Amino acid sequence: xxxxxxxxxxxxxxxxxxxxxxxxxxxxxxxxxxxxxxxxxxxxxxxxxxxxxxxxxxxxxxxxxxxxxx
Numbered sequence: 001x002x003x004x005x006x007x008x009x010x011x012x013x014x015x016x017x018x019x020x021x022x023x024x025x026x027x028x029x030x031x032x033x034x035x036x037x038x039x040x041x042x043x044x045x046x047x048x049x050x051x052x053x054x055x056x057x058x059x060x061x062x063x064x065x066x067x068x069x070x
Contacts, residue, residue, distance in 0.1 A: 008059035015052030019045050 022045030026038060 005059050005062075008055055012052045012055035012059060015048055015055065019049035019052055022048065 022041055026041055026045065
């Protein structure tokens with residue numbers, strides 16, 4: 001598939017936007033969520049952010065084989 005690294009980077013940008021949505025959900029409505037809900041939302045937000053960060057690193061400095069394996 002041509003432009004694998006570009007698609008990998010675009011996918012990581014999309015994941016960054018999803019992570020931002022989790023961050024926004026926590027900071028905007030902190031009084032309405034309970035501590036368990038905040039912990040779950042925070043965990044998924046961090047997991048998505050780390051996946052996006054790893055994807056962006058592989059897209060920027062990884063080889064084409066690395067991008068294919070992701």
